[in-house]
Every structure is written in structure tokens, then in C-alpha cells.
Amino acid sequence: MLLDKYISELLYRYQCVTVPGFGAFVTEVQSANVSGSASTFMPPRKVILFNSNIKNNDGLLANHIALSENSSYENVVVKIASVVNSWISALENKNKVTLENIGEIYVNGEYNWVFQPYTEINYLVSSFGLNSFVSPEMKREKLLKEVQVFEAKEPVVLISNKKRNYGYLKYAAAVTLFLGAGLSAYKIHYDQQVATDTLMVKKEVQREVQNRIQQATFFIDNPITTVELAVKEEKRPYHLVAGAFRSEDNAEKAQKLLIEQGYQATILEKNKYGLIPVAYGSFKMAEEAELLKTKLFKEDSIESWILID
Known part of the structure; x- marks a missing residue:
């Protein structure tokens, strides 16, 4: 019996699928997020967790298999118990139990069961057609302003009793105003360039999302009857x-x-x-x-x- 196949089918529709005598696979909805320096976009998805303390038979899995295989409920319960016994035996011998499209269960050094879920399949039906993608990191060239430094020898001034001339101060003020205006113009140009680059990146990401949605496919083997x-x-x-x-x-x-x-x-x-x-x-x-x-x-x-x- 391909028990993992039936569990996978039910995970699309239910938040909890219990395997009698073994444990329960519980799903948790995770919001969309963008992470990493390369801006990895992850759509909303169902994250699969495993709880070995939930073992009671709620009838969901057994009834689903009985309907799919046109078999009796009691006969299916016996088959499930046989598969569960083989899983437990494998874990006791420290072997991995691999569940297709769901994940792997193995025993750690402290003899505890550890579940490692697969992330390739998104069980959140509302995220149909949305796949993860990576937006390339934008690189900006650093603009460096070269400043020339001129050295001038200090002139020797003869001190006289005549009144000193401070006319040179107005030229120094004019030069200062000119440099200030140049720096302000440079900053405005730089801010405009950054804003333009940011807008281009946003447009590129949006185009990538639309392309992904149009090209994405979504398959479910043996879909459940509506x-x-x-x-x-x-x-x-x-x-x-x-x-x-x-x-x-x-x-x-x-x-x-x-x-x-x-x-x-x-x-x-x-x-x-x-x-x-x-x-x-x-x-x-x-x-x-x-x-x-x-x-x-x-x-x-x-x-x-x-x-x-």
C-alpha cells in the first residue's frame, strides 16, 4: 500500500492527517516573504510538521483509502497497521523512513524521531501557480569625486603701518558658495539615479512574477474527486x-x-x-x-x- 501517496493527497485539503499508531502530519500556513541578499521570493505555503504524540485513529485516512481502493474500512485499517509496523521497525533499526513528496523520518543520537520535510511541493492550494524565484542582486557603481589639492608657498608679507586690506574675503566667500552649489547639484543627481535604479528593479521583479505565474504548472497525481x-x-x-x-x-x-x-x-x-x-x-x-x-x-x-x- 502506498500510504504516503494517500497522506499527500489529504494534505492539500486538511490541516492534520493522522496515521493511526504512528503520528500526525500537521500543516501550518506560512506567509510570503523575501529573504537573503539576493532577494529570494517565497510565496505563501503550507509547512509540514510531524507530531508523534497524536496517534488516535480519527477515521480520515482509513476512509479515504477505503473509498479510493473500493475496499472495506476494516480491511484498510489492518493494512495501515501493517505499514506502520514496518516503519517503526525500520526506525528501531536506525533506518530512514522516506515518504514521497512529504519528507524523511530518522532517529537522532538521543533516540528521538526527527522529521525533515520536503519543500519542493506547496500544499497550499490558494498559491496555485506561484513558485519561488531569486531576483538578481543590483550592483551600483560607486561615484568617487576627485579632489585636487594645490600647495602654495606662504608669501612673505612686510608689515607696515598702513591699514590692512580685507578685500580678498569676498572672493573666498564666492568660492565657498560655488563649491556648496556644486555639491548640492551632485547630491540631487545621485538621489535621482538611485531612485531610477530602484524603480527598474521593482519593474523587473514584477515582470518576473508575471512570467512565473504564466509559465507555472501544478500537478496532483490521482486528484481527489470533487x-x-x-x-x-x-x-x-x-x-x-x-x-x-x-x-x-x-x-x-x-x-x-x-x-x-x-x-x-x-x-x-x-x-x-x-x-x-x-x-x-x-x-x-x-x-x-x-x-x-x-x-x-x-x-x-x-x-x-x-x-x-
Whole structure:
């Protein structure tokens, strides 16, 4: 079973994909940034993290594989367990576990699992067509002003009782004003040149972005069948899911228990896998769901995931 292939497919749609008995691959959205002296442009992307403490079976991966392979849920769970056992055995023998398009997991000197993600694939669908590129560093020539220094021998002046003539001072003032005006004109010219160079660089970067967008391609092997969801009038598309149940009675019991604990629990519509999700609550903003998810995990070690309509 190509388990890494199915995990990769789900990472495009979900923030957390749990492999039962092994761990969870969690995605985190990273904003676009420009770094380095050569101005490397990185588009918004999903960064993949691995948490070996999240091992409970939430049904997401198993149901997806069962639907893709037209197999039973129970049979798929057994196959997943077999692959997980082979991964754990390899790590115990200090061998790397390579997951295609996801990353590598290996054991360090302290016998801890270390996950090294691949960065070639961007799982953020909203960044379709945007690739990273490097804008060449702009080099400016330094303008040096040559200054000639003239040495003049000091004249010998005979002192007399006549009144001294200070007329030379007005010529010195005129020379000073002339030099000042020349330096000001030079500075204005230099500032204009810098502004022109900067504008050219910005235009070049913009043209590069447009070319990248037009030339970029985006491939997904065996894309997932499009899921049509009904549009709800209430604009709360972010649901923090506590669990998913096949039985409606069990879903109602879970909702009742969460309400007694003070949560605004809701029962969501049955998904195409035949499961009924029960959420701690539904939110207008993704940040609100993330805050509650983090609080539950830190304070009570409760695992949950975010479902987006």
C-alpha cells in the first residue's frame, strides 16, 4: 500500500492527517516573504510538521483509502497497521523512513524521531501557480569625486603701518558658495539615479512574477474527486471537530457531553465516508478555531482537528 501517496493527497485539503499508531502530519500556513541578499521570493505555503504524540485513529485516512481502493474500512485499517509496523521497525533499526513528496523520518543520537520535510511541493492550494524565484542582486557603481589639492608657498608679507586690506574675503566667500552649489547639484543627481535604479528593479521583479505565474504548472497525481458541499447561510465555515461517529445516537451523546462541559457543540452533516462529525464549536475565523484547538491540547492534552466547509 502506498500510504504516503494517500497522506499527500489529504494534505492539500486538511490541516492534520493522522496515521493511526504512528503520528500526525500537521500543516501550518506560512506567509510570503523575501529573504537573503539576493532577494529570494517565497510565496505563501503550507509547512509540514510531524507530531508523534497524536496517534488516535480519527477515521480520515482509513476512509479515504477505503473509498479510493473500493475496499472495506476494516480491511484498510489492518493494512495501515501493517505499514506502520514496518516503519517503526525500520526506525528501531536506525533506518530512514522516506515518504514521497512529504519528507524523511530518522532517529537522532538521543533516540528521538526527527522529521525533515520536503519543500519542493506547496500544499497550499490558494498559491496555485506561484513558485519561488531569486531576483538578481543590483550592483551600483560607486561615484568617487576627485579632489585636487594645490600647495602654495606662504608669501612673505612686510608689515607696515598702513591699514590692512580685507578685500580678498569676498572672493573666498564666492568660492565657498560655488563649491556648496556644486555639491548640492551632485547630491540631487545621485538621489535621482538611485531612485531610477530602484524603480527598474521593482519593474523587473514584477515582470518576473508575471512570467512565473504564466509559465507555472501544478500537478496532483490521482486528484481527489470533487466534493460538493451545500452552502449554508450561517457563515461559520471553521469547525473544531472532537470526533466522528457512524451512529447518530453516539453523535448525539457526544454533543450532549460537550454541551455539559460548557462548549457550544454542534453535530455536522454526515460526510461521504458515512461518518457524523461532532464539533466543539463553529467559528467565523480560522484563528478562533486554532486558539481553542491549542488551548485544548495544552491544558487537557485533548486532540482535535479543524474541518473547513
